[in-house]
Amino acid sequence: MRIDADFECGNIIVQELTDTGAILFIRPDSEAEYFQWFYFRVIGVPDIARTFKFANAGEASYVKAWQYYRVLVSYDEKNWFRIPTKYDGSTLTIKHTAVESTTSYAFFVPYLTAQREALLQECESSLLVTRRNIGRSHLGKPLDMVEIGDAVHPVRKIWVIARQHAGESMAEWATEGLIKRLLDPLDSASHALLSKAKVYVVPNINPDGSALGNLRANAAGVDLNRSWAEPDDKCPEIVAIQKAMKEIGVDFFLDMHGDEERPFIWVGHPDVNQSTKAKQIQHQLEQELAERNPEIRPAPKELGEEVIDNLGLASNWVAATFNCPAWITELPFAKPADMGDEADSMLQEGCLRFGRTCVEALNVVVD
Ligand SMILES: [Zn+2]
Incomplete structure (x- = not known):
């Protein structure tokens, strides 16, 4: 052996x-x-x-x-x-x-570069999508973004990013589910959402760490989701995405993650000074997702202290910078508890499904 x-x-x-x-x-x-x-x-x-x-x-x-x-x-x-x-x-x-x-x-179902590249090429063959390179990782890998939607009026800008934490492959599975649904011209939720919004998706913002088999860090040892307040040259990934966000603008932001400890999905929102409307939209999307995903449980309260006003976190930084609704979504590494003994609803198919439901939920809350 x-x-x-x-x-x-x-x-x-x-x-x-x-x-x-x-x-x-x-x-x-x-x-x-x-x-x-x-x-x-x-x-x-x-x-x-x-x-x-x-x-x-x-x-x-x-x-x-x-x-x-x-x-x-x-x-x-x-x-x-x-x-x-x-x-x-x-x-x-x-x-x-x-x-x-x-x-x-x-530790979880891997999501590899070849799979991402195949998805990006599928995106490129769609008239709805523009593929862009927003910068380079610490080791020089391209940071790919797809801009989905062809609406010409002033439209809402929705950002979705995944895998700041290298080993959270479920986040990228979910993002694939979201992208593929948006590419389906016959899907009524996608069609409705793209008539009022463009969706900017970065399927993997930490390609170095993912390829290296890291759990959290990029190649320079940096936890990207603690680095948004003052990103330096050890996290060019965050410098690049902040630059792109400032150029394009952000009206809604979804940051996809995996949770090692909790055997359920949860969706959290920032703890920063935001408009009442942004806070209302945050709650509304969380309700819409909960209605569509039986694995969702309330966001854990014990995270409070680390989250409050911590602009190192993507969702806090984006919400504070653009005064917009923002969310962190966490999918479990473990089999969801209380969901029956046999089926494991949150392997790759469950992650894809969660991503697809994000399209429906966003369509409800985006005006
Ligand atoms: Zn994470």
């Missing part, structure tokens, strides 16, 4: 390897101490019961996450399923008998 993580988004360190298992360490982010994202392949004879121990799980960035969490497995990188996972307070353990000779294990 061998274990490979030397590929895009791969992350694992093998400390000890036998025919029946391995002791593993999750590698910290580049230039930073965050870690939790893992993604690796086991290549070996099938039908052998193997035990894999993640020896540093107890020091991961979100230790509480392990309590609800189950590892994802795939034989073909398309169909993913969860397997029983144990956490004893320091080590995370899975026992698995693979039925194929190559098996992938991951």
Whole structure:
């Protein structure tokens, strides 16, 4: 048996390897101490019961996450399923008998560059879309944005960004759901929304960190969603998007994330000085999304102190700068609690569906 993580988004360190298992360490982010994202392949004879121990799980960035969490497995990188996972307070353990000779294990369903590129090319073939490069990442990767909509009147400007946190691949799955629905000319919600708005989508604002297999940081070790107040040359991603936002303007802003700890979807809004109308619209969209997504629960209150007036956070900075409604959406890494034992509604299909419902909800609140 061998274990490979030397590929895009791969992350694992093998400390000890036998025919029946391995002791593993999750590698910290580049230039930073965050870690939790893992993604690796086991290549070996099938039908052998193997035990894999993640020896540093107890020091991961979100230790509480392990309590609800189950590892994802795939034989073909398309169909993913969860397997029983144990956490004893320091080590995370899975026992698995693979039925194929190559098996992938991951923290969540990965979303890779080739998939993004295919989506962007599909966008480019639509008359509704203009593809733009708004800048470069720390390592020089292009920061792609698609501008969706061909309305010619003064229209509302809706911004959607995803994956400030590198390992939150569910955010990019959701964004794909939103984009694909907007590209459907026969969809009545998309048609109505695009008659009054243009939608500016950056599917991955942290392509370096994502490709490196980081959990949160970009290649320079920066948490981008704490860097909006005074972005410097270690986070050119934020400098670039702020410049584009200031040139184009922002009327609505959606920032897509994944939540390691909580086994449900939640949607939060900024805690800054905003107009009453912006606050009303924020509540209204949250209600519209809750009606369409049974996995949604109220935003956790314990986040309060970190959020209040913290302009390092994208949603706060955008709301304060443009006096507009803004949201952070958080999709779970864990299987949603209380949703039945069998179905896991929040793997990639659930994330795509959430993104599609964002189109309907935005259509209700955008005037
Ligand atoms: Zn995040």
